[in-house]
Amino acid sequence: MGLNAMRFPQSFAARTLAYLFAGFGVLFVGMVVVHDVLLRRAAERATEEFLVQRLATLFDMMAVLPQTERARVAATMSGPETVLRWQQDPFAERRWPGDGNALPRVERKVASHVGRVADVRATSMPAVGGLAELQDVNAVARLEDGSWVWVGLPAFRPLMAEQGAMHAWAAAIGLVLLATVGWTARSLSAPVTSLAAAVALLDAERDGTSVPVEGPREVRALATALNAMVARTRDAFRQRTLAIGALSHDLMSPIGRLKLRADVLPDADREPIRRDLAEMETMVDDVLAYLRGGREGERAEPVSVAALVRTVVSDCLDAGQMVEERGLDPDAEVEGRRVAIKRAVTNLVGNALRHGSDPWVEVVAEPAEVIVRVGDRGPGIPAEDLPRVTEPFFRGDRARTAGGGSGLGLATALAVAEDHGGSLRVWSEAGRGTLVTLRLPRRQAIAGGVARSRRPASPLTFWSNRTPSKPAADPPAHHADGNGGSAFSSSPRRSHRAPTPTGNHPT
Amino acid sequence: MEHKQRAGDQYEEPPLSGEGRHVLVVEDDEEFRKLLLSLLRRNGFRANGARDGMEMRRLLATAAVDVVLLDVMLPGQSGFELCREIVEAGRVPVVLLTALVGTSDRVVGLELGADDYITKPAEPRELVARLRAVLRRVGAGRQPAAAQREVARFAGWSLDCRRRRLVSPRESVVDLTSGEYDLLLAFVERPQRVLSRDQLLDAARNRPFGGLDRSMDVQVSRLRAKLDAEADTGDAGLIKTIRGSGYIMVADVEWA
Numbered sequence: 196m197g198l199n200a201m202r203f204p205q206s207f208a209a210r211t212l213a214y215l216f217a218g219f220g221v222l223f224v225g226m227v228v229v230h231d232v233l234l235r236r237a238a239e240r241a242t243e244e245f246l247v248q249r250l251a252t253l254f255d256m257m258a259v260l261p262q263t264e265r266a267r268v269a270a271t272m273s274g275p276e277t278v279l280r281w282q283q284d285p286f287a288e289r290r291w292p293g294d295g296n297a298l299p300r301v302e303r304k305v306a307s308h309v310g311r312v313a314d315v316r317a318t319s320m321p322a323v324g325g326l327a328e329l330q331d332v333n334a335v336a337r338l339e340d341g342s343w344v345w346v347g348l349p350a351f352r353p354l355m356a357e358q359g360a361m362h363a364w365a366a367a368i369g370l371v372l373l374a375t376v377g378w379t380a381r382s383l384s385a386p387v388t389s390l391a392a393a394v395a396l397l398d399a400e401r402d403g404t405s406v407p408v409e410g411p412r413e414v415r416a417l418a419t420a421l422n423a424m425v426a427r428t429r430d431a432f433r434q435r436t437l438a439i440g441a442l443s444h445d446l447m448s449p450i451g452r453l454k455l456r457a458d459v460l461p462d463a464d465r466e467p468i469r470r471d472l473a474e475m476e477t478m479v480d481d482v483l484a485y486l487r488g489g490r491e492g493e494r495a496e497p498v499s500v501a502a503l504v505r506t507v508v509s510d511c512l513d514a515g516q517m518v519e520e521r522g523l524d525p526d527a528e529v530e531g532r533r534v535a536i537k538r539a540v541t542n543l544v545g546n547a548l549r550h551g552s553d554p555w556v557e558v559v560a561e562p563a564e565v566i567v568r569v570g571d572r573g574p575g576i577p578a579e580d581l582p583r584v585t586e587p588f589f590r591g592d593r594a595r596t597a598g599g600g601s602g603l604g605l606a607t608a609l610a611v612a613e614d615h616g617g618s619l620r621v622w623s624e625a626g627r628g629t630l631v632t633l634r635l636p637r638r639q640a641i642a643g644g645v646a647r648s649r650r651p652a653s654p655l656t657f658w659s660n661r662t663p664s665k666p667a668a669d670p671p672a673h674h675a676d677g678n679g680g681s682a683f684s685s686s687p688r689r690s691h692r693a694p695t696p697t698g699n700h701p702t
Numbered sequence: 703m704e705h706k707q708r709a710g711d712q713y714e715e716p717p718l719s720g721e722g723r724h725v726l727v728v729e730d731d732e733e734f735r736k737l738l739l740s741l742l743r744r745n746g747f748r749a750n751g752a753r754d755g756m757e758m759r760r761l762l763a764t765a766a767v768d769v770v771l772l773d774v775m776l777p778g779q780s781g782f783e784l785c786r787e788i789v790e791a792g793r794v795p796v797v798l799l800t801a802l803v804g805t806s807d808r809v810v811g812l813e814l815g816a817d818d819y820i821t822k823p824a825e826p827r828e829l830v831a832r833l834r835a836v837l838r839r840v841g842a843g844r845q846p847a848a849a850q851r852e853v854a855r856f857a858g859w860s861l862d863c864r865r866r867r868l869v870s871p872r873e874s875v876v877d878l879t880s881g882e883y884d885l886l887l888a889f890v891e892r893p894q895r896v897l898s899r900d901q902l903l904d905a906a907r908n909r910p911f912g913g914l915d916r917s918m919d920v921q922v923s924r925l926r927a928k929l930d931a932e933a934d935t936g937d938a939g940l941i942k943t944i945r946g947s948g949y950i951m952v953a954d955v956e957w958a
Binding site for chain 2: 450456459476499501505513525528537638
């Protein structure tokens with residue numbers, strides 16, 4: 196069979212059409228054949244009967260006529276369709292009696308209908324259209340007085356069955372039927388297709404997404420079932436989130452108490468405890484922030500990114516951690532959530548401090564975007580880890596051993612970037628360092644000007660270190676001075692993806 | 703204590719410590735409440751605890767309380783309700799203890815009239831410092847925050863004291879560290895007056911300047927950098943150095 200997997204129709208509509216086509220084809224041909232056979236048989240019977248009647252009438256008439264009248268009447272009645280002859284002696288025509296097929300049933304019936312004749316002989320030439328169309332019918336009979344009558348019918352077709360026209364009609368009806376079936380198949384599959392499209396947009400982790408319940412009953416049932424499943428999944432997510440949130444939240448109480456308890460200790464004892472507690476607090480806080488998607492329940496407002504980054508750097512310096520402040524463009528303003536953006540930047544700087552060395556930060560205002568770059572010299576992120584660093588709870592080997600960090604920093608930063616219609620890009624080269632670029636749509640002056648642009652690309656891009664020539668726009672300027680790299684953290688939820696020079700993360 | 707000697711300056715504020723001042727701690731976690739009380743007592747406060755709104759009302763009715771330290775998450779009546787009740791009733795300032803990291807709770811709390819908020823795994827020193835700052839403000843004869851002037855406007859800037867939010871002339875929010883905010887508030891409350899480093903230190907007392915105890919000059923220069931960068935002003939800026947004596951805020955301040 197020519198139907199291999201490749202050629203077998205794949206879509207619901209095409210398959211339905213194919214099945215219906217095959218089914219209707221068999222049905223149609225069968226009907227036509229059966230109809231033809233039955234019709235032909237009926238026509239043959241009728242034709243034979245007509246022929247018998249005709250012959251019987253003519254013979255009977257000749258038998259009844261007085262002998263003197265017979266030749267004259269026979270001549271009168273002869274025409275292009277009927278030849279009637281009478282003579283005293285048997286006929287010796289060239290075709291008689293040998294040519295043609297004998298019609299024994301006709302002969303028998305005529306003899307039995309007309310009592311006054313005997314020795315009936317009838318033949319016809321083989322007809323093209325079967326026995327319903329007889330050609331060159333010849334019949335002779337001997338009358339009671341021994342004279343002979345000859346009837347010749349050049350064509351005998353009393354039933355004009357127009358098979359061709361019938362077939363044409365049947366074909367036309369068949370085509371209409373096929374078109375209807377095709378349209379039906381399409382309209383049957385259309386709801387399924389649109390359901391699939393709607394399901395593809397479902398996000399079980401986000402509220403408010405459901406598929407529309409419409410179309411035929413089965414599709415509606417499927418949509419309802421899918422919505423129920425999504426709701427259950429969402430509930431499960433919510434339960435999990437609530438559990439993690441509750442746990443994290445509850446951890447804050449003992450941390451708070453420990454802080455107070457440690458306060459009575461002498462400085463030498465208190466400081467390490469205080470640091471450990473601060474670290475625990477940060478981790479718990481990271482989890483809570485991630486679970487809130489970096490949103491913190493605030494409204495978007497115009498925010499100066501330069502001032503915000505300055506605050507982050509100041510806080511680091513106050514905590515005794517050196518962060519180099521490169522250019523901070525005061526024009527870098529975004530319409531955004533201040534606390535969320537600050538958290539994202541803090542996470543990026545914290546990563547650079549934790550995993551790299553000599554961290555620096557810079558803010559650039561481009562016509563449509565505000566770019567925050569955080570770089571460091573350090574070991575860099577291993578190429579195989581790079582695509583996963585933004586996954587929640589993912590931590591590279593080095594990050595794990597280096598200690599600290601919840602594995603949520605970049606995931607939260609990415610969530611914040613996406614939430615603002617921005618993007619996050621991680622570039623890293625082993626032995627040189629890591630550069631993280633956070634892009635946010637720039638706030639446009641009230642007077643108008645350039646329309647706010649959203650990055651069309653996916654929110655996250657990452658570069659591997661194998662192709663130093665690739666990061667054309669951003670990194671070289673900052674990496675020319677030989678930066679190292681950093682090992683960031685992310686989570687194991689998604690499957691491992693081979694690092695590509697400019698892989699796009701579908702997050 | 704160290705700030706005692708500064709009390710002798712021409713500075714109008716009363717002594718900064720909360721010594722002898724009465725703090726009412728409303729907190730349902732008994733262990734935590736005890737720890738808070740002992741912390742406050744170690745730092746020279748008189749402190750009493752209440753488990754819920756009922757106890758709080760009883761104590762407020764019977765004792766002269768200077769400030770209420772109020773946990774937001776309480777069984778029964780929430781801290782926010784109690785906060786509104788206290789603010790409406792009188793002049794006792796309220797400091798909220800919120801375990802929630804989300805900013806909306808802080809905003810809600812401050813809008814209800816709380817004088818300050820502290821997120822819950824609080825650094826003990828910060829907690830003490832914040833309480834002192836609130837007491838100092840109230841002690842200076844000002845109304846509790848509910849009746850206080852809220853927004854200061856100067857040279858196109860606006861400083862929302864309720865939300866601790868600085869908005870630039872270009873109408874974007876300029877993020878400040880806590881130290882910078884306190885410093886700016888000190889300048890805004892005393893415009894066109896020369897403030898010495900010690901006075902500024904006092905004013906910004908509720909913020910221990912990190913582990914390294916950055917010098918006041920560093921704080922001022924950071925604040926100045928933010929103000930100058932955002933304002934597009936080519937001139938010397940809003941905060942000027944008076945050689946040998948301190949700093950001065952040159953702009954006019956209007957309160958709304």
